[in-house]
Amino acid sequence: MANVHYDFLCHLLKRVGSANLNGVKIIKHLKPPIWKEKAMCMSFKTYSIDDFTQALSEQSVTNLCLSKAYNGKSEIANSARELSGHAALEAAKQKRNVKASLQSEITIGAGIGRATRECEFKWLPVYDSSSNGILTVRIYVGKVHL
Secondary structure (H helix, E strand, O other): OOOEEHHHHHHHHHHHOOOEEEEEEEEEOOOOOOOOOEEEEEEEEEOOHHHHHHHHHOOOOOOOOOEEEEEOOEEEOOOOOOOOOHHHHHHHHHOOOOOOOEEEEEEOEEEEOOEEEOEEEEEEEOOOOOOEEEEEEEOEEEEEEO
């Protein structure tokens, strides 16, 4: 997200709670006349999916969905595993229940060995005279072809 205020980053990191500073780098921007020529990029990581979902559930701009099913390029709104009881019977009667060909899921956790699945927040200040910057949220989305 471009042009995010520094206070929003602080609020997000406070709500996540388990995010720790992972690295600090000095990098160059692509457009030095307007932006800072060199900026300090800070990286924060967390391995707790509960803290991440709790922090994003407090806002109403976007909805977080940890798992989705797709058939080709179209999203399946009510996948077979979400339907239960009477809803599954009705879908079977109407033959609307389309099988999913792809299942995607957000994975955040410690993993095994070097295979970690962290959530990373990168903050890059943009201008010299303001406290706005670029916030990048990096997460792992696992995909399983069915």
